[in-house]
Amino acid sequence: MAEQRSFLTRALWFVVVGWWATPILVNVAWLCNVTVVGIPIGITLINLVPTALTLKQPRDLDAAAGGSQHGLPRRAVYFALVGWWASLIWANVAAFLAVTVIGLPVAIWMFDRLPYVTSLYRF
Structure with missing residues (x-):
């Protein structure tokens, strides 16, 4: 696993590129x-x-307490039944919250979890 970049680097990226x-x-x-x-x-x-x-x-999921990813068949069924529409709603709520200063931390948290909401992919 690559080490996380510094908070300052990540914040600058968000302000310059990430938000748009x-x-x-x-x-x-x-x-x-x-x-x-x-x-x-x-x-x-x-x-x-x-x-x-x-x-x-x-x-690194092997080192994390959460363990490994869900299997591909489970993730595919979840995407077909729930993920495709739930993640669209999730992403739109996150985008709405991102335009407010108060909602920005929640929006970033929601965008970080978008892969899991879409297909049970643990990022």
């Missing part, structure tokens, strides 16, 4: 998700949202 690049990334991912062929690309893009937002690095 993340909504574009989410919308491109959703355009991919509306086609069967584009779903793998869309899921991959959604999994990159925490990195695009604040340069957050994926954590």
Whole structure:
């Protein structure tokens, strides 16, 4: 696992790039998700949202208390039944909260968890 960048670096990235690049990334991912062929690309893009937002690095799940990822069949069924619509709502609520100073910390927390809401992917 790569070490996390400093808070200052991540904050500067958010102010200069993350705040405008993340909504574009989410919308491109959703355009991919509306086609069967584009779903793998869309899921991959959604999994990159925490990195695009604040340069957050994926954590080492073997060392974390949470253990490993859920299996692909479980994640696929979850995405088909719940993830595709729940993550759209989740991302829009996060985007709404991001435009307020008070809601910004919650929005960042929500965007960091968007991969899990979409497909049970632990980032």
